[in-house]
Amino acid sequence: MITRLSQLFVRTLREDPADAEVASHRWLVRAGYIRRTAPGIYTWLPLGLRVLKLVEEIVREEMDAMGAQEVRFPALLPREPYEATHRWTEYGQNLFRLKDRKGGDYLLGPTHEEMFTLLVKDLYSSYKDLPLSIYQIQTKYRDEARPRAGLLRGREFVMKDSYSFDVDDAGLDASYEAHRQAYIRIFDRLGLDYVIVKAMSGAMGGSASEEFLAISASGEDTFVRSPGGYAANVEAVSIAAPATVDAGDLPAARAVDTPGTGTIVELVAAANAAFPRADRPWTAADTLKNVVFKLVHPDGRSELLIVGVPGDRDIDAKRLEAAVSPAEAAPVADDDFAANPALVKGYIGPVSVVDGAAVQHLGAEGPLKVRYLTDPRVVPGTAWITGANVIDTHLVDVVAGRDFTADGVLDVAEIRDGDPAPDGSGPLSLARGIEMGHIFQLGRKYAEALGLKVLDQNGKLVTVTMGSYGVGVSRAVAAVAEATCDDHGLAWPRALAPFDVQVLATGKGEEIAAAAEQLALDLDAAGLRVLLDDRKASPGVKFADAEIMGMPTSVVVGRGLVDGLVEVRDRASGDRVEVPLAEAVGHLVALVTA
Amino acid sequence: MITRLSQLFVRTLREDPADAEVASHRWLVRAGYIRRTAPGIYTWLPLGLRVLKLVEEIVREEMDAMGAQEVRFPALLPREPYEATHRWTEYGQNLFRLKDRKGGDYLLGPTHEEMFTLLVKDLYSSYKDLPLSIYQIQTKYRDEARPRAGLLRGREFVMKDSYSFDVDDAGLDASYEAHRQAYIRIFDRLGLDYVIVKAMSGAMGGSASEEFLAISASGEDTFVRSPGGYAANVEAVSIAAPATVDAGDLPAARAVDTPGTGTIVELVAAANAAFPRADRPWTAADTLKNVVFKLVHPDGRSELLIVGVPGDRDIDAKRLEAAVSPAEAAPVADDDFAANPALVKGYIGPVSVVDGAAVQHLGAEGPLKVRYLTDPRVVPGTAWITGANVIDTHLVDVVAGRDFTADGVLDVAEIRDGDPAPDGSGPLSLARGIEMGHIFQLGRKYAEALGLKVLDQNGKLVTVTMGSYGVGVSRAVAAVAEATCDDHGLAWPRALAPFDVQVLATGKGEEIAAAAEQLALDLDAAGLRVLLDDRKASPGVKFADAEIMGMPTSVVVGRGLVDGLVEVRDRASGDRVEVPLAEAVGHLVALVTA
Numbered sequence A, B: 001m002i003t004r005l006s007q008l009f010v011r012t013l014r015e016d017p018a019d020a021e022v023a024s025h026r027w028l029v030r031a032g033y034i035r036r037t038a039p040g041i042y043t044w045l046p047l048g049l050r051v052l053k054l055v056e057e058i059v060r061e062e063m064d065a066m067g068a069q070e071v072r073f074p075a076l077l078p079r080e081p082y083e084a085t086h087r088w089t090e091y092g093q094n095l096f097r098l099k100d101r102k103g104g105d106y107l108l109g110p111t112h113e114e115m116f117t118l119l120v121k122d123l124y125s126s127y128k129d130l131p132l133s134i135y136q137i138q139t140k141y142r143d144e145a146r147p148r149a150g151l152l153r154g155r156e157f158v159m160k161d162s163y164s165f166d167v168d169d170a171g172l173d174a175s176y177e178a179h180r181q182a183y184i185r186i187f188d189r190l191g192l193d194y195v196i197v198k199a200m201s202g203a204m205g206g207s208a209s210e211e212f213l214a215i216s217a218s219g220e221d222t223f224v225r226s227p228g229g230y231a232a233n234v235e236a237v238s239i240a241a242p243a244t245v246d247a248g249d250l251p252a253a254r255a256v257d258t259p260g261t262g263t264i265v266e267l268v269a270a271a272n273a274a275f276p277r278a279d280r281p282w283t284a285a286d287t288l289k290n291v292v293f294k295l296v297h298p299d300g301r302s303e304l305l306i307v308g309v310p311g312d313r314d315i316d317a318k319r320l321e322a323a324v325s326p327a328e329a330a331p332v333a334d335d336d337f338a339a340n341p342a343l344v345k346g347y348i349g350p351v352s353v354v355d356g357a358a359v360q361h362l363g364a365e366g367p368l369k370v371r372y373l374t375d376p377r378v379v380p381g382t383a384w385i386t387g388a389n390v391i392d393t394h395l396v397d398v399v400a401g402r403d404f405t406a407d408g409v410l411d412v413a414e415i416r417d418g419d420p421a422p423d424g425s426g427p428l429s430l431a432r433g434i435e436m437g438h439i440f441q442l443g444r445k446y447a448e449a450l451g452l453k454v455l456d457q458n459g460k461l462v463t464v465t466m467g468s469y470g471v472g473v474s475r476a477v478a479a480v481a482e483a484t485c486d487d488h489g490l491a492w493p494r495a496l497a498p499f500d501v502q503v504l505a506t507g508k509g510e511e512i513a514a515a516a517e518q519l520a521l522d523l524d525a526a527g528l529r530v531l532l533d534d535r536k537a538s539p540g541v542k543f544a545d546a547e548i549m550g551m552p553t554s555v556v557v558g559r560g561l562v563d564g565l566v567e568v569r570d571r572a573s574g575d576r577v578e579v580p581l582a583e584a585v586g587h588l589v590a591l592v593t594a
Helices: A023-028 A045-067 A080-084 A113-123 A169-189 A266-272 A316-322 A336-341 A445-450 A474-485 A510-525 A537-550 A559-563 A579-591 B022-031 B045-065 B079-084 B113-123 B169-189 B266-274 B318-324 B334-339 B447-451 B473-484 B508-523 B539-549 B560-565 B581-593
Strands: A036-037 A041-044 A077-080 A097-100 A104-108 A132-141 A158-165 A192-198 A209-215 A221-225 A231-233 A254-257 A285-298 A302-310 A328-331 A351-352 A357-361 A371-374 A383-390 A393-399 A430-445 A453-455 A461-463 A467-470 A501-505 A530-533 A553-557 A565-570 A576-580 B034-038 B041-044 B076-078 B096-099 B105-108 B130-140 B155-167 B194-197 B209-215 B221-225 B231-233 B254-257 B287-296 B300-310 B330-332 B351-354 B356-359 B370-375 B383-387 B393-399 B428-442 B453-455 B461-464 B465-474 B501-505 B530-533 B553-557 B567-571 B575-578
Touching: A023 A036, A023 A474, A036 B076, A036 B113, A041 B076, A045 A132, A045 A158, A045 A169, A045 A474, A077 A080, A077 B034, A077 B041, A080 A113, A097 B096, A113 A132, A113 A445, A113 A467, A113 B034, A113 B575, A132 A169, A158 A169, A158 A474, A158 B330, A169 A192, A169 A209, A169 A430, A169 A467, A169 B330, A192 A221, A192 A430, A209 A221, A209 A474, A266 A285, A266 A445, A266 B560, A285 A336, A302 B079, A316 A328, A351 A393, A351 B356, A357 A576, A371 B539, A383 B370, A393 B194, A393 B461, A430 A445, A430 A474, A467 A474, A501 A537, A510 A553, A510 A579, A510 B045, A530 A537, A530 B370, A537 B553, A553 A579, A559 A565, A559 B041, A565 A579, A576 A579, B022 B034, B022 B473, B045 B130, B045 B155, B045 B169, B045 B473, B076 B079, B079 B105, B079 B447, B096 B575, B113 B130, B113 B155, B113 B447, B113 B465, B130 B169, B155 B169, B155 B473, B169 B194, B169 B209, B169 B428, B169 B465, B194 B221, B209 B221, B209 B473, B266 B287, B266 B393, B287 B334, B287 B473, B318 B330, B351 B393, B447 B465, B465 B473, B501 B508, B501 B539, B508 B530, B508 B553, B508 B560, B508 B581, B553 B581, B560 B567, B575 B581
Parallel strands: A192 A231, A285 A383, A302 A371, A501 A530, A501 A553, B194 B231, B287 B383, B300 B370, B501 B530, B501 B553
Antiparallel strands: A036 A041, A077 A104, A097 A104, A132 A158, A158 A467, A192 A209, A209 A430, A221 A231, A221 A430, A254 A393, A285 A302, A285 A328, A351 A357, A383 A393, A430 A467, A453 A461, A553 A565, A565 A576, B034 B041, B076 B105, B096 B105, B130 B155, B155 B465, B194 B209, B209 B428, B221 B231, B221 B428, B254 B393, B287 B300, B287 B330, B351 B356, B383 B393, B428 B465, B453 B461, B553 B567, B567 B575
C-alpha cells in the first residue's frame, strides 16, 4: 500500500522551533516526525513512529539472536522494592513519585533492576535455570533537571533494558560479553560512528561498566582516547597518581603577604614578583586551589566539602557529579561563607600558621570539622603555595603529608587534551559523544538486597550475580538524525528511513500525475515502501519537503517525462541521475536492496 | 528458530493464585503468561507478551486498512489541556496525578482526547486536510477503585485509541461507521462471541455511542437484548414512560398507621391487612420507595439526592453511577439521617400531611431543599402508597402531579428479564459481557474547549467534529482466554496462540529426544512457530503443562515412535490422532494454515 503525502498526517515547518538547540531536534520537529508535548516529553507523528519502530526491531532482533527473552514490565511501580535497595531515596529528584487513591507510594520506573530481580526470584530457584538474559523495550521516566535537545535527553523515553542472571562470576563475564557483542551488532546496524568507553556505574552500583557513545559534537558526554587504545568517559578516568616525593630539605611552611590575590592568576603573578623561584617561574600548577561545595545527600542532609586541586586545573562538573553520586554537589553561596568565618574566601588552605607553627586547618579531624579531599596529584612530599586562611595571605612550601593530611582522594579535576592515559598508552585526546548504550556488571548488589538466591550444584544456596544493559531506543532516532542530517534537512540511512523512496510528481498535467502514481504502485508491488507526493503544490515546495523529510532516495516524475525519463536523487550525496521510466523500478530496487 | 521449554522463561503453577476471581486470570497466572506487580498492574512474561503482540498486530492491521494513521503520545501529560475540558477534576480519584521537580502538575493519561485535539490543531487548518483518523496503541492508566479479574480491569493497561476529525456531521457519521466496520473485523479475527450495544458515553461527553461486549458471565457489564434486535448496555436503557393517567376521581392523600413497616415487604403485607383494595391485592409496584444518596461532585462538593422508584424495583448501582457521572452517588450513613431529622428513615415520602392538608415535603423547592428525582413510571396521575415522613406512618393515594412534583426524572431502576424493550421490539433478556471496544460520536465538545477550527469551503472558520474509539488490547488477551479456557488450562485459538505447535518428547531414550528435536526443526523450517518441550520431566508433567499453556495443537513423540507414529492432540476438542512421523509436517502445516 503506497502512502500519499496528500493524506499523510504531517506538516513541515519553514521555521526552526524556538527551543531547538541541536540539529536533530530542529529537523525532527521541522520535518514533522515529532512534536513537543511538555518539557522533555514528545509525541511521535507517523513518520517518526516508523523510524522508532525500525530501531526497536533492530534491537529486538539482536537481543533475540543472542538468546535474550522479551518480557514487559509496567512503568508504574510500587515503592517497596526500590526502598529495599535505597533507590527510592537515592534517585532524589530524578524520580517521578506519585500516590494512588489509597495513599500507596508509586514511582514511574527509571530502570527496572529491582523488578527483574524479583521476577526471577519468583520463577527460578536452581542453577539449572541459569544463565538467563531477559529484556524489555519499554517507556521509562526520569525527571531530568534539564531536559534538552529533543529526544536526546527526555523525561519520557523508550529504552531497551536487559538483565543477566548467572550463578557465578565467570557466567556474568560471559553474559556481559554476549551483550557487548550484541550491542556492537546493534550500533553497526544503526550506522552510528561510535566508540566503546570505560564508564562509571553511577546510581547502578556494580563494577565493570562500559558505554557505547555515538561520536557527536552535540553529545553531552565527554570521552578520552589514547593512541594505544585507552578509551573512557571522562567521568570514569582515574588519573595515574605520581610517585611520592621526598620533601626532606624543604623549608617549613611560611606565610607571605599576597595582597589582592583572590584568583590563581593573581597569585602566580604576585609569587613571581615577591618571592621568585631560582630554577623556574612559579606556575599555576604550583598552587593548591581549595574549592568549597555543599554536598546534599538524597535524604536531604547536607554538609560542606572542600576539594583541593592543582591551581592549573578546574574541577570538572560531570566528574564531580559522578564521583559524589547519589549526593549532589552544589556551589556554596556567600551566606555559607558568612556562616563560616574560618573559611576566608579566596585564601582557603589546609594549613594555618598559629604562633609561628603550621597547624592543619581543614579536614574532618581539624578545628573546622569540614571534610577535605584532594586531587591524586597531591601526594605526600609535594609542596604547594596555598591559602593561609587569612585575607591577602598565602603560605609557601606547604608540604602534603608533612603539614597536612587530607581525608581522602577525589579525582575530579578536568582532563585535558594531551594528558597521559592512565595505562601509559599515550596522550589523551578529548571528544564528545551521545550515550547510546551502557553495559554493567552489577554483581550481587540487587540480588543480595532482594534475596535472589538459587541452589548450586552442591545443593547450597548462592546469591545470583547480575548484569544490567541499556540501549536508548528513542535517543537512537535522534542520534542517527544528528549524524546524518545536513543544512537542508534529515537524510536517513536506508535501514532507518520511514520510506525507501519518495516519488514526486512535479509539474502540471494529468499525464505526470498518472505516471508518478503508476510508478509508485509498481515500486510498491516490487516490495519497496513508497511515499508519493501527490499534493497540489509547486515543484519547489515538493523538492524542499523531500529534502527536509529525508528519504534516502527520491524519484522526480516531471519535465523529463516527455522523453520517457525520470530523475533519481540520492538524498545524502545530492547525486542525480536520469533513468528511463521503463527501467526505474529495476534501478530503484537495486539501489534499495544493495 | 525453535523455542525450547527448558530455556523459556516460564514456570507453571500447580495452585491457583489467591486473588484470582475469574478463570482467565487464574490460568494466565498459572500458565506463566503474566505476573502481578501491584494491584491491577501486571508484568508480561514471554508467552503472554507474544499473545499481546498478536492482538496488537490484528488491531493495527485493521486500523491501517481503514486508513487510520498510527501515532504515539506520551503517557505522562501536562495538566493544562485536561483543565480546559474540566476532566482534570471530573476524573476524580480515577486519575493518577503527580508533580514534577518544579511543582508542575502532570497526569498519567487515561484517554487522550485533549492531546489528539491539540495535535490536529497544531498541524491542520483546512477542510481539505479532513477527514482524518489517527490512532495509537499505548499504555494507559486509571486508578480504579476496585481493580479486579487480572487483565480485565487493570490500572495500567494497553489500549488502542483512535480519534476521527471531520468538518461536518455527515463526515463524522462516515468516520464512525468506518470504525464500526473495522471493529467488527477486529473482534471477528479475535474469535470473540460479541454483541454491539447502545452505550452511555460517561465522562467522554458526546452523543451516539456503542459498545462491543464479549459475551461472558465474568463480564462486569450487563446488557439487554430483545428478539426484535434492540441491544443496549443496561446503563444506556431509557425505559418507555407510560402515558399520563387521569387521576380525577381519586380520593385525597390520607395517612394510615403502618407500625413496623420500614421495608416494602412489610408495608405491602400491612396494607393488604389494614386497608385492602377491592379489585386486587396491593403489590410492591403500588408503593413509591424513596432512597437517599449523598451525591459527591468531582470538586468535592456534596449534596443529598432522593430518588423515588416503584417499590418492586431496586435501584441499579451501575445505572445510577452512569446517570450521575461525573458525580458519585454514595449511600447515606446514619449520621446523615441524624443531621436531617425531617428525613424519617423507612418512612420517607414526597408529601407530608400538615393540618389535614397534603404539603410537598421533598424537592429543591420544598421545605427540606433536597433534590428529588423520580423514576419515569411516576407519571402525573399515578397514585402511590409512600412514606408520610412520620415514624410508622404511610400515606395512601399520593398522586403524582396533584400532590407533588419531582425536580426531574432519573431512570436508574433495575431492568429485569421480560421488561419491554423501549423500542417495542419485544421482551428484554439480560446477559453479561466484557467491554472490548467503545465507539463514540464525541461531536464538538473537545474541539470547542480547545479551539480546533478549520476553514471550510467558503473560507469560514468552523469547529471540527470528532469521534473517539477504543479497543482494550490487554483486556482482549484476557477476554479470549476467558472464552476459550477450560478446566485444564488455556486453549488459544490459532490466531492468538504464542506458538502454533508444542512438541513433547515423552519417554526416555535419546532416540525419542532426537526425533522430537528433528520434528521441531522440520516444523520450524516449514514456517510454523514451534515450542519444544525438551525438559527432563515426566510425560505426566509435560502433558499437564501443555494443557495449561494451551497451544492449539501439540505433538507427542513417545511410545508410538517404535512404530513410526506420533500423536497429534487438539487442545480445544481433546481429539487425538496418530500420524506417521514422515507425514507429521504436512499434517500439521495443513492444520495450522487451514
